[in-house]
Amino acid sequence: MDGLRPKATASAPPPAIKVSILADEILKNVEYDALRIVFNKFHSVVSFVPTVSTVLSPEIVERESESGGKLGELDPYEVEGGETKGEILQNLAEFQFSCVMFNAVLENACSEQGARMSAMDSSSRNVGDMLDRLTLTYNRTHQASITTELIEIISGASALEG
Structure with missing residues (x-):
């Protein structure tokens, strides 16, 4: 499925229809x-x-609901439309799987974007710190070169006087 490759999901999650098609194939x-x-x-x-x-x-x-397990609450409901209980459960299971898959894709996309935001924030902070350190190093070096030039000028003036 071309819509679910990592390259395609890097910018935006695939639309629900692609996830639904993939769920149907599975x-x-x-x-x-x-x-x-x-x-x-x-x-x-x-x-x-x-x-x-x-x-x-x-x-x-269906087996769980018939045996009176946790899913036994399905029995009291009557659904109109001529579908059997098995057909209804089949449709609901397919819909549930598609929804769970789409939810998983969206949750993954949100997690990925959060990780990207965190990484970019950390990178920005690190660049700011590095810029501060480099600015300090540049200013110290510049100050040292100015001081050296002043010492040379003063030494030259002293040599001319003396």
Whole structure:
């Protein structure tokens, strides 16, 4: 997917449609019970937290809801439209995976921009410090050369008088 190469993401995250297409390709070509997406969650400009987000397959969700597990709350809801519970869960799982992937891409982009801002701030501060040190060195050297010239002038004047 050309929109998700590092070069392309360096300036801006890919649009939701590209992430959605990639998510569809993954779901078509991968059989899974649970998908785990690892990404950097933006915490602040100077920090991010490595995060793992899990998306369960529709089959696992359906099995869990039928066995009365944590997902058993799905049963009381009736959905109109003629779709079976399995089809609804399939659609929701695909949508959830696409949303989680897009969230991961955005969080990574925010973390990257925060790291860039922090690096540029640090570089600017370091350049300012270096400029101050170089200015001080230049001024000391300039002052030493002026002092040397004055000493030579005074020595020459003393030699002429004496």
